[in-house]
Amino acid sequence: MRRRGLGIILFLLFVISGCCPVSVDSKPSISVWHWMTDRDPAFQELAKKYEALTGVKVNFELYAPSDAYSQKIRAAAQGTNLPDVFGILGEKRDFASFIKAGHILDITSYMEANNSNWKNNFFPKALAVNEFGPGNSYGIKPGIFGVPIDIMTIQMVYNKKLFEQLGLNPNRPPKTLQEFLDIGVKIRAAGMQGLVSGWGEVWMIDCLANNYAFNIMGKDKVLATIRGEVAYTDPDWVKVFSIFKRMQDSGVLAKGLVTMINKSAEQIFANEKAVFAFNGSWCVNVYKGMNPSLEYGAMLPPAASSQYPMAIWGGAGSSFMVNARSKNKEEVVKFLIWLTDQDQQAYLAQATNNLPANKNSLTKIPEILAQFARGMDYATHPNVWGVSEFSLVIEAFDRGIQSIIIGEKSPEQVASDVQKIKEREMAKKRAK
Amino acid sequence: MKHAFYYKSKKVAINTLIHIFLLSVSVTCLYPLLWMIVSSLKTQDMIFKDISLIPHQFRLENYVLAWKEGGFGRNFFNSIIYTVSVVFGIVIISSMAAYAFSRLKFMGSKFLFIMFMAAMMIPIPGSFVALYVLLNKLHLRNTPIGYILCMINVGLSTSIFLLKTFFDKMPKELEDAARIDGCSKIGIWWHVALPLAKPVLAVVVVFNALAVWNEYILALIIFDNRQFMPLQVALQTFQGEFVTNYPLLMAGLTITALPIIIVYLLMQKYIVKGVTQGAVVG
Incomplete structure (x- = not known):
């Protein structure tokens, strides 16, 4: 009886304290x-x-x-x-x-x-x-x-120790796509894993592909494509798709990349089992937790062209x-x-x-x-472009790149597939 | 002789297969728990580097840190109060309502029952904003009583359904006997229906206790003040947008799981009975 009474008193005290008005403080x-x-x-x-x-x-x-x-x-x-x-x-x-x-x-x-x-x-x-x-x-x-x-910015990171093992200068990451692809050949010869990233979560593929699109054809042409004024079958877009084929052929991409989730990619890179990773700046915190002694540096994705500056996704x-x-x-x-x-x-x-x-x-x-x-100087983001691509087109674009990497389709085929979907979506929009 | 050997071997083979199947099910159920406990004793980097189930160093201080950093003391007390109050409220209201739906004849009883059943189809997160606005108007937002009432509401439909199914099968002769002995309707509910429904009530208690103990989204929405938050909210402290403090999260989860495991073990006998008697239908 006494125990029950105590329980009721405790409950009432709890509820009453919860319903009491908060004391008013004179300070703002x-x-x-x-x-x-x-x-x-x-x-x-x-x-x-x-x-x-x-x-x-x-x-x-x-x-x-x-x-x-x-x-x-x-x-x-x-x-x-x-x-x-x-x-x-x-x-x-x-x-x-x-x-x-x-x-x-x-x-x-x-x-x-x-x-x-x-x-x-x-x-x-x-x-x-x-x-x-x-x-x-x-x-x-x-x-x-x-x-x-x-x-935050999304860039590439490289492992300095593995760079040394490959006979590379750990303070000089690759600046051009060709240098990057050459390292890929060395990575394959050494039996190492190349680039890891969350490309199973396709938005990260979209991000890197857009980086190269800005670099190869410039912002205006990318936005014109989104507006429907330039076709995805344009040679510049085929060049963008081809980059992924070249990366795969060189051996710079890690095995299983197209189905990899970012958490796994982070774990592989933190455990020093991959030479490169494509990741957001939040990775500094992640890698610190996973492997505090990891030695790595950040770099812009190696440029494929000198005509336009390399772009990366970033912003607030x-x-x-x-x-x-x-x-x-x-x-x-x-x-x-x-x-x-x-x-x-x-x-x-x-x-x-x-x-x-x-x-x-x-x-x-x-x-x-x-x-x-410092990568902020090169940052852009779809949120600030003022135009947005159809989600079905983005999906076809990203899935297309995945199929290039696994050797299922050629860059030309993917460009043609994406353009077909783009035309279909634009026709639907016009009909509305 | 040959026949006996054949049947014996067949029995052994079938039993072995059944046991292998049951063992594999047990392993899949127990492995996550084991991983949780083992990870709670490792450091953050060891979780990612060392996948063995026996850590090289047992970091028991993770439990102390989780308790302190998560502010578990107050939250633990809150969760106990919420769970006890909500389960008590659900048991009383749902058993009365289920008994009434099963035994009393009143206008619109079927319609009301269908309404309760329809409420089971509404996904809980879909009602959060509406509940928030309602509590705000009743000046019950950011109060424990508001949260308790909401959680009672959330658990009622399923509990009424379970109990009504049981009361429908209960022999009417028992009630007639109680009526002859001078029991009122409330008396029959209290002295006859409830004691008989113990196995189903055990299911109702465990299901709802689990639901309240593990709930945090509604609490996050209703409460502004951290001192009212339940234990599960404290666990979120260790889970960041990009980075999760796994050792402390696992230690926190182990602490959080213990009370509910104890409740389950205490009521296991009744739950099995409740389930085998067909308390859990559909």
Whole structure:
């Protein structure tokens, strides 16, 4: 009887404590919702620093995993319970829908105040993801609506020890496709594994193929292809497809690459069983966990042509948005300016192994991160192109490259197949 | 003699095949658990380098770290309160409702039952935003009571279905005897129906306890305050977007799995009975 009573008292205390209103603090406070588990301890540390500096309490609330976080943000938007600062995961059209619903503050005026001091701190391409230009297809008033916290680039990495074993200079990665293919011959002769990547998750093939498309024919022609003005059977596109055949023939691609998931690729590279990997800058953190003594360097994909610069995918990794209905807008913006300042960005990069969004922080971060960050000069991303390819065309494109690698189809055949699907999709669109 | 040998050999062969099959099923069930426990005793890089099932070094401190870094103390207490309250609520409400659907004749009972069954078809994540908005309007969002009510709601349909199936098969003579002894309808439910339904109730308890213990998405959506979060949310601390802290995650999972394994072992006898009596239908 006594035990039951104690249980009831405990339960009531629990429920009542849960229903009590939170005590009101006279100091201003900022609430931030995020999903970045690996960055949470660093955020908490920065929040402490900021409170000590200004007296403003910042509550970083972590809600992971990211898909649950996305649901929470959507639900909170429906109930107008969004915090002062939050991030949006998803495509640009999701971002636009939040702006249209009046949930996100236009921060252009803050960015451009004092001769664009704040804006100029960022890599321009990191800001582009949070920017809506004039005449954008989403119908959003032009402006900047988010603050990049960090950036990411997708590049190649190479194992320095294996480079030495192959008789190569570990400080001189291949710069041209031919040099890369020549290394492939050496890799095959030595019985090693060449390039590993998550090409089973086809978007990574798409990424590398687009890198080479930009390098061979330039941005304008790539975008013209997406608009339907240039055919995929154009000789330049056949050259792009042929690169994968040449890579396969040279032996520079690892066995089983077309079905490899990125986690396996990361494990193989971290265990020093592959010479190259094609991966995003997040890999620095991953490799550190898997093999802290791994010696490797980052490099741009070796160029196939000197006509146009090599391009890589990159941009803002994570961004924060200011709640347009926040009562503390000014305080929030001040905090975000502080958070994205050089020192805080360098601290975040060192503590979390992510690339800083502030371009002035590069001198204060580890070399491997700086190598990835320097790639931002070559960065592009489908989100900022303003046009998007049909998903069926992308699928045919990526699957086609897979079939080239396994020797099922020739580059010409794939180009022709992709073009057929493109024409069919365009006809459907015109008919609508 | 030859005949006996033939039948004996046949029996042995069949038994061997059955045992090989059962052993392979057991291995596939137990291996992930074993891997979880072994990985919880390794370092992060050893998990990727050393695939052996016996680690070179036993890092028991992973458990302490997981408990501290995940903030398991408060979350563990929360999960126990949520599981006990929700299961208690489901058992009381669903058994009453199932008994009523099975034995009482009232207008619209069939329609109401169909409505409950239809609720089983709605995928839970599909109702999250609606639940959020409802709780917000009732000022129950970010409160434990709001979460408990939602979870009771989530578990009701299946439990009512299981219990009604059992009550439908229960002999009416037992109730008549209780009625002659002066039992009211509530009395019959409490003194006759519930004790007889013990095996089914065990199934209801274990299924719902598992569901509440492992739930975290609804909790993440409803709660803003970390102090109300259940244990499963704490586990997510170790799982990043690109990087997962496997040793601490596995240690956390082992800690999390223990209570539910204990509940299962305690109620195993009833569950087997419940299942063999046809409590779990369809």
